[in-house]
Amino acid sequence: MRQRLAVGNWKMHGSLPENRSLLDAIVAGAAGLRRAACAVCVPFPYLAQAQSALAGSKVAWGAQNVSQHPRGAFTGEVSAAMLREFGCRYVLVGHSERRQLFGEDDATVAAKAGAALAAGLTPIVCVGETLAEREGNVTEEVVGRQVAAVADALGAGGLAASVLAYEPVWAIGTGKTATPEQAQAVHAFIRGQLAGRDGKMAAALQILYGGSVKASNAAELFAKADVDGGLVGGAALVAQEFIAICKAADSAQPD
Numbered sequence: 001m002r003q004r005l006a007v008g009n010w011k012m013h014g015s016l017p018e019n020r021s022l023l024d025a026i027v028a029g030a031a032g033l034r035r036a037a038c039a040v041c042v043p044f045p046y047l048a049q050a051q052s053a054l055a056g057s058k059v060a061w062g063a064q065n066v067s068q069h070p071r072g073a074f075t076g077e078v079s080a081a082m083l084r085e086f087g088c089r090y091v092l093v094g095h096s097e098r099r100q101l102f103g104e105d106d107a108t109v110a111a112k113a114g115a116a117l118a119a120g121l122t123p124i125v126c127v128g129e130t131l132a133e134r135e136g137n138v139t140e141e142v143v144g145r146q147v148a149a150v151a152d153a154l155g156a157g158g159l160a161a162s163v164l165a166y167e168p169v170w171a172i173g174t175g176k177t178a179t180p181e182q183a184q185a186v187h188a189f190i191r192g193q194l195a196g197r198d199g200k201m202a203a204a205l206q207i208l209y210g211g212s213v214k215a216s217n218a219a220e221l222f223a224k225a226d227v228d229g230g231l232v233g234g235a236a237l238v239a240q241e242f243i244a245i246c247k248a249a250d251s252a253q254p255d
């Protein structure tokens with residue numbers, strides 16, 4: 001049985017006072033979750049604030065990026081061990097903004113996921129096609145290549161300790177959500193691809209959908225058989241929206 005999971009990606013948003021009220025509201029709203037899990041991935045400087053606000057609550061926390069290196073002369077980078085020191089459970093890896101704006105390729109993404117696992121973090125590995133790729137009918141080729149790179153590097157054991165997020169680039173921050181059928185089709189494709197490597201791991205792997213998830217569309221997305229929850233950007237900055245998405249994940253979770 002795969003647990004449903006809703007994860008907020010705050011991107012480069014927030015301030016100490018804004019975060020305080022958002023985190024307090026999320027803690028209160030998440031208290032009633034019965035089955036699903038939820039988490040927020042915050043900017044690095046706010047990890048200590050997240051840790052102190054969320055410790056002991058039903059809300060886990062994490063970061064949005066991690067270095068593939070354990071330590072050393074890498075100015076501006078943050079290691080997985082540092083994230084663990086702040087109680088992080090999750091870290092986003094290979095978000096499309098990292099791939100597109102910061103030149104992260106499949107090999108770098110795989111190395112980052114490996115570094116996260118080695119430190120005891122759960123990497124949330126993001127994959128997804130651009131609009132041109134979808135329109136060119138190469139979605140499965142692109143997503144399949146991204147997934148294979150991570151699977152080759154981590155092996156079935158590493159993937160079993162990871163989360164995948166399918167995030168079509170054309171749906172991120174655009175207000176244009178994939179239909180539940182489009183999401184399900186790609187999720188089933190990914191699960192089938194991984195089943196070719198290890199059926200048990202593939203059946204147990206959480207695969208989140210990301211791309212303009214909102215309170216108004218979360219339930220129909222999470223109702224799909226292979227959609228195990230959501231990675232949420234904009235809507236995660238609005239407490240009532242994010243709480244409603246977490247509750248949709250909770251309701252979608254089979255007993």
Ligand code: PEP
Nearest residue numbers: 172173210211212233234
């Ligand atoms: C994201 O940042 O991963 C994301 C899916 O953003 P949004 O929900 O705003 O589309």
